Amino acid sequence: MPFDTEDYKLRSKPVQYSDLDFEAFEREPLSPETLRSVQYMCDVEYHTVCYLRDMLVTPSHRDADVTTFMTMWNMEEFWHGAALAEVLKRHGIQADYGHIRFVRKRVGWKDKLDPIKHTLLANFAGQDYVAVHMAWGAVNEWSAIAAYNRLADIAGHSVLAQLLRRIAKQETRHVAFYATQARKRLAIGRKAQKLARFALERFWGPVGSGLMPEPEVRHVLRYVMRGEAGYAAARKVDESIARLPGMAGLKIVERSLIARDVPAT
Ligand SMILES: [Fe+2]
Ligand SMILES: [Fe+2]
Structure with missing residues (x-):
């Protein structure tokens, strides 16, 4: 069924959690491994607005369907960050605006170069850059679903x-x-297919890998995606990617687990 942006625009809302019993975290706290993963996911969700900035310097900003979606999408991702920050807060970990500033500063010169990099690449690719952006977005969202469900x-x-x-x-x-x-x-x-395939095969990394320190990336992958169930979830994402036009045979998600020695059993 085609995606209805108008309907999404009207229905989009912050993830609800006021009805959930967050006091339970005080009675029954999360394990340190889980908390470290929640922190990772919280930081990555809060960083979405910076990724939005990078995408708005490309031809994607000319497409009203894309920018309408991204406006609401960015709001929803912000609230994912806020909900996870509340979980951390119940454990005495502050994921407040001071922490967000710290995470953004930690990216350093790469953060300054990113908008320039995307402007230059988009100049070269033209309209096909939007196809790459959309394919990349699909991969990241499929990966996020797999990771959240695994952690749950x-x-x-x-x-x-x-x-x-x-x-x-x-x-x-x-x-x-x-x-x-x-x-x-x-x-x-x-041309769009070749470009997207090249970009995903060469440059894609697990969500958050350009933002978070490598030990944190390894922790999340090893903790959340390990074992038969983790690899099965990764392969399912790869199968979804492979069904996109021109992407047959790509196995970038499973490959990212193998590259970080995530145990398969
Ligand atoms: Fe999210
Ligand atoms: Fe998302």
Whole structure:
């Protein structure tokens, strides 16, 4: 079914968590491994607005369908960050604006270069850059769904699991937009397909890997995506990617686990 941006615009809202029993985190705190993963996800969600900045310097900003979606999408991702920050707060960890500033400063010169890099690449690719952006977005949203559902399964905490599944449900709407757009734009021609395939194969990394320190990336992948169930979830994402026009055979998500020695059993 095609994605209805008008309907999404009207229905988009912050993830609800006021009805969840967050006091439970004080009675029954999360494990240090789970908290470290929640911190990672919180930081990455809050960073979405910086990624939005990078995308708005490309031809994507001319497409009203894309910018309408991204306006609401950015708001929803912000609230994912806020909900996870509340979980951290219940454990005495501050993920406040001071922390967000710290995370953004830590990116350093790369953060300054990113908008320039995207402007230059988009200048070279033209309209096909939007197809790459949409395919990239679909991969990241599929990956986010897999990671949230895995963490909900393994953390052994019913309140956290409820929150993560609500977040994952919103991520499925995000994926519906990106995948619909990617299918349409990649179907136009081989050039867009080649460019997207090249970009994903060469430059894609797990969500947050350009932002978070490598030990944190490794921790999340090893903790959340390990074992048969983790690899099965990664392969499912790869299968979804492979169904996009011109992406057959790509296995970038499973490859990212193998590259970081994530145990398969
Ligand atoms: Fe999110
Ligand atoms: Fe998302």
